[in-house]
Amino acid sequence: MMNTRRIDNDASLLPQICNGHQLNHCKTVSCIHFGSTDPQHYVLQRNNPNKPMLVCKECGAFPPIINNHDVVEEALRLKQQQSSGMPACSNPDCENLGLPVLTHRHLYHAFGFSGDRQRYRCKCCQATFVDRWSGFNSKNLIQQKLLAMLFTGYPVRDICRRLNMNPKSFYDQLSHIASRCRRQLAMFDARLVKHVPQLALASDISELQPNSGNGVLWVASSEAESGYVLAQDINYQPDEHEECSEWHDPYSNGARFMAPPPVQLVEAPNTMPQGLLAHIDAVYRQIMARPNFEDPLSSKPRLNYPSKGCLIRPQYTVYAHYMHLQQMLEQNEELAIYMPQETLLRSACISIFCDRIKDKTIHPIYVETDPEWQHGQHAGRIDIVLMGWWRDRWAFTRKNDISKGICHLGGEKDNEGKWLEVATHRTITQYQQRFQDQFAQFINEPRRKLRPGGLLPLLDIYRAWHNLCRQDRDGITPAQQMGLIATPLTLEQLLS
Numbered sequence: 001m002m003n004t005r006r007i008d009n010d011a012s013l014l015p016q017i018c019n020g021h022q023l024n025h026c027k028t029v030s031c032i033h034f035g036s037t038d039p040q041h042y043v044l045q046r047n048n049p050n051k052p053m054l055v056c057k058e059c060g061a062f063p064p065i066i067n068n069h070d071v072v073e074e075a076l077r078l079k080q081q082q083s084s085g086m087p088a089c090s091n092p093d094c095e096n097l098g099l100p101v102l103t104h105r106h107l108y109h110a111f112g113f114s115g116d117r118q119r120y121r122c123k124c125c126q127a128t129f130v131d132r133w134s135g136f137n138s139k140n141l142i143q144q145k146l147l148a149m150l151f152t153g154y155p156v157r158d159i160c161r162r163l164n165m166n167p168k169s170f171y172d173q174l175s176h177i178a179s180r181c182r183r184q185l186a187m188f189d190a191r192l193v194k195h196v197p198q199l200a201l202a203s204d205i206s207e208l209q210p211n212s213g214n215g216v217l218w219v220a221s222s223e224a225e226s227g228y229v230l231a232q233d234i235n236y237q238p239d240e241h242e243e244c245s246e247w248h249d250p251y252s253n254g255a256r257f258m259a260p261p262p263v264q265l266v267e268a269p270n271t272m273p274q275g276l277l278a279h280i281d282a283v284y285r286q287i288m289a290r291p292n293f294e295d296p297l298s299s300k301p302r303l304n305y306p307s308k309g310c311l312i313r314p315q316y317t318v319y320a321h322y323m324h325l326q327q328m329l330e331q332n333e334e335l336a337i338y339m340p341q342e343t344l345l346r347s348a349c350i351s352i353f354c355d356r357i358k359d360k361t362i363h364p365i366y367v368e369t370d371p372e373w374q375h376g377q378h379a380g381r382i383d384i385v386l387m388g389w390w391r392d393r394w395a396f397t398r399k400n401d402i403s404k405g406i407c408h409l410g411g412e413k414d415n416e417g418k419w420l421e422v423a424t425h426r427t428i429t430q431y432q433q434r435f436q437d438q439f440a441q442f443i444n445e446p447r448r449k450l451r452p453g454g455l456l457p458l459l460d461i462y463r464a465w466h467n468l469c470r471q472d473r474d475g476i477t478p479a480q481q482m483g484l485i486a487t488p489l490t491l492e493q494l495l496s
């Protein structure tokens with residue numbers, strides 16, 4: 001279908017601003033128009049009506065266009081997902097709607113008990129509600145058994161047989177456990193962001209079910225050293241959405257909802273060259289070859305679109321992921337974010353934190369190493385290489401022919417030695433890898449490939465278990481390393 005919209009005045013050059021967010025701007029940090037939302041600084045090219053392009057008049061960069069309203073809506077969806085099932089005012093006319101008691105105590109009064117469950121009253125509208133996850137958990141024992149078997153790789157049908165339950169009650173229990181886990185996490189997350197004015201995060205993005213080709217991507221961020229996972233999101237919602245489109249039209253609200261894309265001809269990727277520098281160069285080429293370089297799915301020859309629910313264009317989930325983090329980290333003073341070389345992570349990060357890039361209170365950093373690199377070594381000789389279309393300034397060092405490279409995406413030029421030593425995204429990369437290994441059986445069940453919704457509760461449970469229960473070689477959990485709690489939680493404690 002031809003797109004007949006005409007855009008010929010400055011006012012409509014950039015998609016409409018939403019809640020103060022205009023994420024369309026030049027993303028070349030060294031350009032004088034970096035972050036500018038003045039339409040005069042750009043020209044819109046519409047050679048291909050399905051792929052409008054914004055070009056910076058100064059540096060010639062052409063950042064893909066994104067719908068601001070859809071990013072804000074997506075951030076709201078991610079937030080609601082995280083607080084789903086938590087006690088909060090549910091009066092649709094009340095301004096406290098959906099704000100959980102656990103993280104917004106000042107908005108509610110404790111208001112007696114219902115049985116042994118805590119009751120609350122909303123200070124704003126006086127409505128009362130019960131915290132259904134407080135008080136004694138009569139299912140604790142069976143839930144512990146269920147989790148223990150799931151974590152040791154039993155198939156769902158075996159767990160059901162051994163615990164004498166049908167699949168429906170298995171999934172009901174799983175979602176109850178997930179609610180309890182989200183409740184526990186909310187308290188620790190709030191403590192973490194409050195107590196750490198200087199924070200280093202590690203981000204990564206990977207396929208949720210690598211063998212399925214279903215287009216569900218999983219973006220996650222953890223504290224870089226301890227591995228405490230602060231946020232993780234996927235570009236899939238279990239609810240259907242009425243209007244989805246094959247083509248991305250960033251000038252229409254609802255642009256994030258993706259219809260099953262047509263099969264397309266894509267050149268087979270060349271084999272990855274050896275050597276870190278050549279590898280990074282090849283990744284730049286692959287990314288530039290994407291029809292939309294902020295959308296990793298745009299270069300897939302075909303997708304096995306989920307049979308239920310709806311895919312979200314990944315750039316919206318990733319921008320929203322950082323928007324949610326930005327809201328959580330309002331009190332943060334200095335932030336580093338380490339990430340693998342992926343333009344989507346870079347663009348989302350520097351757009352959302354644009355003001356902080358200008359203030360130099362944030363350090364977004366690409367980190368790539370040879371697999372054998374030992375973390376924490378001092379950098380020896382440092383070589384600077386400008387790479388990719390963006391002329392990104394990479395710093396490389398090597399020890400015994402094993403290399404590490406970093407690139408400060410905020411434009412800082414005098415601290416390469418420090419970043420080469422400390423920057424790493426290994427904690428989050430390993431977290432995602434362990435999930436794939438631990439739950440291979442569950443993730444790869446044939447019917448689950450087109451039904452990723454069943455994995456949503458498992459993701460919350462896994463994050464809680466990883467942060468609060470899982471001990472490293474020294475017997476320490478990520479929550480302990482962050483000073484949030486003195487001992488590991490047992491499964492029993494996690495579920496109570």
Ligand SMILES: [Zn+2]
Nearest residue numbers: 026031056059
């Ligand atoms: Zn520019």
Ligand SMILES: [Zn+2]
Nearest residue numbers: 089094122125
């Ligand atoms: Zn209320």
